Amino acid sequence: MSPLTTVLLSLLLLGFAASSNCPDGWVHFGTSCYHFSHDTESMPVADLVCQHLDGHLVEIESSEENTYLASKAAALKASFWTGLSDMQQESVWLWYDSGRHLTSTSFQHWFPNEPNNAGMDENCAYISSGSWNDAPCHLALHYICEKDDGSSEIVG
Ligand code: 2F8
Ligand code: CA
Numbered sequence: 001m002s003p004l005t006t007v008l009l010s011l012l013l014l015g016f017a018a019s020s021n022c023p024d025g026w027v028h029f030g031t032s033c034y035h036f037s038h039d040t041e042s043m044p045v046a047d048l049v050c051q052h053l054d055g056h057l058v059e060i061e062s063s064e065e066n067t068y069l070a071s072k073a074a075a076l077k078a079s080f081w082t083g084l085s086d087m088q089q090e091s092v093w094l095w096y097d098s099g100r101h102l103t104s105t106s107f108q109h110w111f112p113n114e115p116n117n118a119g120m121d122e123n124c125a126y127i128s129s130g131s132w133n134d135a136p137c138h139l140a141l142h143y144i145c146e147k148d149d150g151s152s153e154i155v156g
Contacts, residue, residue, distance in 0.1 A: 021149070021150075022034075022149060026147075027072060028149060029065065029068045029069075030064075030065065030149075031148060031149050031151055031152065032065075032146050032147065032148060032149055033055075033146070033147050033148075033149050034058065034069065034072070034144055034145065034146050035050075035053060035055065035144065035145040035146075036072060036073065036076060036080065036142065036144055037049070037080070037142045037143045037144070037145070038142075039142075040140040040141050040142055040143075041081075041140055041141070041143060042137060042138045042139065042140060043057070043081045043085065043096075043124040043137040043138075043139075043141075043143070044137060046081045046141075046143035046145075047083065047096060047097065047143075049143070049145070050143070050145035050146075053145055053147070054147055055145040055146055055147030056083060056096075056097035056098075056145065056146060056147070057081060057082060057083030057096060057097060057143060057144070057145065057146070058080075058082050058083055058143075058144040058145065058146040059082070059083050059084075059095040059097065059098055059100070059146060060082060060084075060107065060109075060127070061106075061107055062107050063107060063109075066107065066109050066127075066130060067130065069127060069130075069144060070127070070129060070130030073127065073128075073129075073130075073144075074129070076142070078128075078141070078142045079126045079127070079128040079133075079141050079142065080126055080127050080128075080141065080142045080143050080144045081124060081125075081126050081141050081142070081143035081144070082125050082126060082127050082132070082143075082144065083095050083096040083097050083098075083146075084096070084102065084124070084125035084132070085123055085124045085125065085137065086115070086123050086134070087123040087124065087137060090117065090123075091115075091117075093115070093125070108132070109130065109131055109132055110131065110132045110133070111131045111132065111133050114131075114132065114133045114134060115132075115133070115134035116134065117134060118134075119136075121136045122134035122135050122136055123136070123137050124136070124137035126141055127144070
């Protein structure tokens with residue numbers, strides 16, 4: 001292989017690698033980038049901040065993703081808003097941004113006896129130590145934003 005071909009191939013490979021990178025302040029897992037907030041916000045404002053960062057509040061779809069997020073959050077010792085809410089209809093849990101329903105076959109990882117709608121005012125779900133709890137949406141908590149890592153985008 002000529003030196004020129006080697007350089008061109010290296011640049012091409014670097015280009016592919018760069019296309020699946022996450023921005024500074026985001027971590028990579030699967031095909032997503034995740035940002036663990038430093039500030040605290042109500043759940044609806046947290047979602048607006050995530051959208052401002054070209055993402056959305058996290059949508060947790062598998063045990064692997066949940067375990068990864070829990071491992072990252074453990075070091076930060078905080079509870080984080082997810083994008084899961086039943087604010088439209090009590091007990092009908094939806095991922096706020098995609099509109100996907102949480103069904104009996106969906107991955108879910110509630111604390112025992114949750115969600116319990118304590119005080120009849122708990123319509124948003126946070127993750128804490130890998131388990132989920134419903135809590136009042138107006139509480140100011142940390143939050144996790146998610147966005148696609150761009151790896152499925154067509155380059156060129
Ligand atoms: O005991 C479960 C109960 O614990 C807390 O209330 C005392 C939670 N509240 C918040 O996290 C704000 C409830 O959501 C939870 O059900
Ligand atoms: Ca609760």
